[in-house]
Amino acid sequence: MPQSNRAVQIAAFGGPEQMQLVDLPVGEPGPGEIRIRHEAIGLNFIDVYQRTGLYPNALPLSLGMEGAGVVEAVGEGVSHLAVGDRAAYATNPPGSYCERRVMPAKCVVRLPEGIAFDTGAAMMLKGLTAQYLLRQTLPQGGLHAGDHVLFHAAAGGVGLIACQWARALGLQLIGTAGSDEKCALAREHGAAHVINYRREDFVARVKEITGGAGVKVVYDSVGADTFLKSLECLKPFGLLACFGNSSGKAPPLDTGLLATKGSLYVTRPTLFTHIATRERTQAMADELFDVVLSGAVQIRIAQRYPLAEVARAHRELEARQTTGSSVLLLR
Ligand SMILES: NC(=O)c1ccc[n+]([C@@H]2O[C@H](COP(=O)([O-])OP(=O)(O)OC[C@H]3O[C@@H](n4cnc5c(N)ncnc54)[C@H](OP(=O)(O)O)[C@@H]3O)[C@@H](O)[C@H]2O)c1
Numbered sequence: 001m002p003q004s005n006r007a008v009q010i011a012a013f014g015g016p017e018q019m020q021l022v023d024l025p026v027g028e029p030g031p032g033e034i035r036i037r038h039e040a041i042g043l044n045f046i047d048v049y050q051r052t053g054l055y056p057n058a059l060p061l062s063l064g065m066e067g068a069g070v071v072e073a074v075g076e077g078v079s080h081l082a083v084g085d086r087a088a089y090a091t092n093p094p095g096s097y098c099e100r101r102v103m104p105a106k107c108v109v110r111l112p113e114g115i116a117f118d119t120g121a122a123m124m125l126k127g128l129t130a131q132y133l134l135r136q137t138l139p140q141g142g143l144h145a146g147d148h149v150l151f152h153a154a155a156g157g158v159g160l161i162a163c164q165w166a167r168a169l170g171l172q173l174i175g176t177a178g179s180d181e182k183c184a185l186a187r188e189h190g191a192a193h194v195i196n197y198r199r200e201d202f203v204a205r206v207k208e209i210t211g212g213a214g215v216k217v218v219y220d221s222v223g224a225d226t227f228l229k230s231l232e233c234l235k236p237f238g239l240l241a242c243f244g245n246s247s248g249k250a251p252p253l254d255t256g257l258l259a260t261k262g263s264l265y266v267t268r269p270t271l272f273t274h275i276a277t278r279e280r281t282q283a284m285a286d287e288l289f290d291v292v293l294s295g296a297v298q299i300r301i302a303q304r305y306p307l308a309e310v311a312r313a314h315r316e317l318e319a320r321q322t323t324g325s326s327v328l329l330l331r
Contacts (some may be wrong), residue, residue, distance in 0.1 A: 006330075007098035008310050011060045013053030016311035016318075019063065026100045029075035034105045036087060039117035041096050042066030043305075043313050043326040044125050044157065045221075045246055050094055051314065054245065057094065064096030064328075068111055068120030078105040080278065086111040090125035092272055097310060099330055106278040109285045114293050122325035123161065123299045125271065127288040128281075129243070130161040132274040134169060135287065137267065139216045139239040145170025148215040150206055150233050152222045153246060154191050155182035157325045160300050162219065163189040168296040174209055176202050176226075178320050185323055189300070197226070206233040217241060224248035236262030243269055300324035 007024040029035050047063050049055040068088035071081050081087060089096075091107035111120045134143070143149065149166065153159045154175025166173035167190030175191035177183045183194035195205045206215060214235040220226050221244025228251070230240055242250050258264040275281040291297040303326035305313040316322050 005098055005100045006307060007062055007095075007101075008064070008307065009060050009062050010051055013051065013059070016051070016314040018051060019310055019314070021308055021310075024062070024098065027102060029073050029078075029102050029105075031076040032078060032105055033075040033102050034071050034078060034081055034087075034108060035073040035100060035102045036067070036069045036108065037072050037100050038067045038069040038096065038098065038121075038330060040068050040121035040330075041098075041307070041328040042068075042090070042121040042123075042125055043303075043317060043328060045244065045317060046125075047094075047097075048314060048318055049245065054249075062095035062098065062101075064098070065092065065094055066090045066121060066125040067096040068117045068124070071108075072100065075105070080282075081105055081108060081110065086113070086117070086120075088115075088117075088120035088124050090128055090271065090275065097307065097328060107275055107281050109282055112289050112293060115289065118301055118304070118327050118329070119292075119299045122157075122301045122327050123288065123292065124285070126157040126325060127161050127292070127297070127299070128275060128284050129158050129271050130165050131284045131288050132269065132271060133219050133241060133243065134162060134165050134171075136274065137217070137219075137239070137241045137269055139265070140237050143169070143171060143216060146172060148172045148174060148210050148213075150174045150176070150202075150215045150218040150230070151191075152176045152197070152218075152220050152226055152230070153178075154186035154194065155323045156221075157322075158221065159186065160189045160324045161297055163191045164297040165291060166190060167192075168291060174206060174215065182323060202226075203229050203232045214238060219243065220250075221245075222247045223250045227251060231257060231261055231264060234261065234264055237264070238262070239265040239267065241267050241269060301327055303327070304329055
């Protein structure tokens with residue numbers, strides 16, 4: 001039976017004005033797929049990279065990588081989900097900015113009863129990212145209570161989850177953010193120290209906070225503006241996890257720098273390697289659900305937009321006007 005399915009698509013890469021609300025047919029799930037009816041959709045900075053073409057995809061392109069809703073139909077071979085289940089996901093291929101979609105089941109997990117749909121949509125991509133960063137992207141010897149880490153854009157979607165999760169792990173997270181209000185928010189959410197990197201020299205402040213030693217890990221999603229200075233903040237053998245490009249792509253790296261600055265490590269991780277299998281996705285999601293259900297990590301939804309106002313949502317995200325998570329709502 002044909003069903004209404006409003007969806008956001010782009011026909012060409014470009015600015016927020018490229019996003020059009022269209023009516024897309026939605027069919028039955030094939031083997032390994034489900035059909036989900038969204039209750040809420042998550043907004044992520046990766047959606048901007050896909051809209052502009054920084055991360056290339058075929059056109060026309062349906063946007064969005066995160067959502068939560070109810071399973072409407074299940075394809076052959078899918079045993080971990082049933083019709084009527086509450087579910088949530090972060091996954092490729094894009095296409096979550098819609099009412100309904102058919103999608104691969106392997107990255108979709110059941111959403112615990114104690115977690116609301118909007119919270120589920122706001123936390124999967126960002127929370128699974130915080131999980132793989134703080135729990136799997138580690139320096140030699142791992143991270144231990146009391147260790148310093150530097151986390152850029154600490155008041156953002158991934159940032160506020162990471163602040164709280166780091167506190168729960170006993171880490172001393174030094175958070176950077178682009179205003180004093182954002183710094184205060186990061187501190188309220190568990191950052192041990194905060195730096196307004198629009199007006200303070202974050203390298204000098206990190207040295208001061210750590211008594212000259214530097215940090216074991218820098219988690220850097222800002223990219224172009226911070227990458228080289230982030231290397232300056234590391235201890236010998238330290239790790240730079242460069243996981244985003246909010247200010248533009250990081251410059252090419254002269255690997256000789258890693259020697260002169262103390263046998264440093266650099267990685268460019270992505271969530272999608274970490275959630276490549278259903279088993280890994282479930283294990284990471286279970287850990288995320290535990291920290292959220294225990295109250296150690298609270299998901300702050302600071303912006304809610306009707307789906308039809310998705311262009312405004314993108315403009316505000318790109319203009320650094322948002323904090324925490326943003327969701328798109330269907331009603
Ligand atoms: N590799 C992965 O697996 C993965 C997964 C998820 C997210 N990410 C990356 O993690 C980052 C955070 O994602 P998010 O969705 O939670 O976004 P977000 O942090 O809520 O928003 C991006 C933030 O980046 C900061 N920023 C610094 N310079 C900027 C600039 N020139 N333009 C725009 N923003 C700038 C802003 O905070 P301030 O004003 O405080 O500087 C802004 O609020 C993004 O770079 C995203 O691509 C990577």
